[in-house]
Amino acid sequence: MTSSIRGFTRVLGWISDLRLAIVLLLVIAVASGVGTAIPQQETAEFYHRLYDPQPWLGLLGGDGVMALQLDHVYSSGWFLGLLAWLALSLLLCSWRRQWPALQAALRWIDYRSPRQLSKLSVAETLATPNPNSSLDTLAQLLQRQGWQIQLQDGRLAARKGVLGRVGPMLVHAGMVVLMLGAAWGAVGGQRAEQYLAPGRSLELMDSRGSSRLTLALDRFAIQRDPAGRPEQFTSQLRILEGDGSEGSLLKQAQISVNHPLRFEGVTLYQADWALAAITVQLGKSPLLQLPLQSFPQLGEQVWGLVLPTRPDGSEPVLLSLSSEQGPVDVYGADGSLLSQIAPGGEPVEVKGLPIRVESVLPASGILLKRDPGVPLVYAGFAIALAGGGLSLLATRQLWAIAEEQPGQQGQLHVAGLCNRNLTGFAAELPQLLSQL
Incomplete structure (x- = not known):
């Protein structure tokens, strides 16, 4: 029984190891880079056409890319497994390391003898004719500087920046929430790319197959540089209620590259362009589109x-x-x-x-994306940023003991601990004592 507990403890220690979390982060970063380099969620024909003549990295053809699930990296089982592993590692690290550190920072420690203070990282002794009066003055100085004080008979304990101990836990919690949102978006999200020509519309169906919204394209323009290369695409859109037959306008907006439209949980991106139709006249025929x-x-x-x-x-x-x-x-x-x-x-x-080309009709490539995990991703970022800001706060602890020596000058023993910039704290302590 004891050996089983020890083995389980070793496993927990290995999973919560910071080095393992760093390795997992690097692996996830590399996998995300692969997902960026390889087009995602395309048809099998696309990958065969792209990678069979020239394998990716000279190793993987179309079948290899799909077999390793590189065509949908972010929703693949192995990528979601890496996210779950990292989340577990961060949770265990918070439970085994950060939570005890926070509890220790919140717990008042009562040092009763000058000898105990002399063993701390920063320690000073001040000769004073009235140690107890100096102790009261020190308590007032610390309170004015925002320290929490616990004053007892001839002894003082103070602390400052305890919130800094919460920071690492919030960073871990934010990363876990962020990964949960990313996984939820990858598994439960929807993605579709459609080409729309001006004057045409697209019905957006719900899960039951009924028309929920209608997307209509009024105008599509391609801005080109002097050499004729496309620089920007702009679509003027209308979103109508239901199938659009009643013409109930819900939203009218313009989208372009890097300027999407978000509406009722659906994000519309200007993703691409194409040519939809050509209007020609053959001899004396009418115009034919x-x-x-x-x-x-x-x-x-x-x-x-x-x-x-x-x-x-x-x-x-x-x-x-x-x-x-x-x-x-x-x-x-x-x-x-x-x-x-x-x-x-x-x-x-x-x-x-005789052939005459009247005009060419371009089409707007619109990417429709529903990602239910976006609120969690944003919340995770906010929590992690807040935790990172709190982590910059130094947690300081200070103790002082007034020692009366009959017939001699008394002494005030002061010592402290600090988890960040200990050198700066050691330089500040003599300055603080000089004010007594």
Whole structure:
């Protein structure tokens, strides 16, 4: 029985070891870096297309990335296990180390002899004709400086900065709450990315499949630098009640990169952009708005469509573009570049068919994210910051004993302890005694 208790105590000591907590923090930081480097929660096809030709770090193909759950690091079993392990380590550390330290700081210790004081870290002896009067004066000085005082017959105990002992416990508690919020968000959160073209809307369903809100996009703009590279995307949104048929407007706002919209627990991020449709005129036909599709085999941001040039559907050409500003490249069946068409410009004859591009409709890539753990994450940060601030407070303890010596000059023995900046405390004590 005794050996079992000793073994259990050793295990608790190992789990609550500060070195283990530091190692766990480093492992979690590395895992978070992997989750940042590898795109998360994409389709299996995406990972095969991305990592099969060129394995990640030269080691992991698409199957390897998914087998190790690197495609969803933050909700993987091993990552949540690391968080739980670290949380347990911090709780045990607080229970075994910080809580006893706080109890010791709150407990009044009564030193009765000058010999006991001489063994403390900082000790001074002041010769005085009236030790008891000097002791009363010292008590008044300490009280004016914010010390808590316990005065007895010929003895004094004082303490200051006891809240500093609460700081480490609050830091640990804040980290545990933060990790709990992160785990809850990873497991219970929802994430979806949708592309919306201006003038179109998206119904947001609840867990029962009924329309809860409707998201409508009024306007989408892409700001580009002089070289034509996109710098910022801006979406003008309306949030309507239910399916939007009654037109009850709940919120109207603009989102852009790094400026999301939060509404009733849902966060809308401006995440990406795409090209949704192209409006063309073939010969004397009416304007035709045709959907565009992505062609990753031609480039990272290339959209287009295959368009026949004959009534029977023969002699098709590929219209390809990488920007809503154009130009639209026209390729033949053999892959040769036949012509280029400027959106809004004059028609260009392709294989005897005049083709005019009226406009290109861009689409806004909006990331919808519901994270129920966000309040806990913010609360954890606040608790940890408060604990970090309190941890900067030095906990000081001081004792004094008045010693009367019949026929001789008396002595006032003063000694103290401090958990931070002991050198500074040792320099302050003689200054304090000089005021007596």
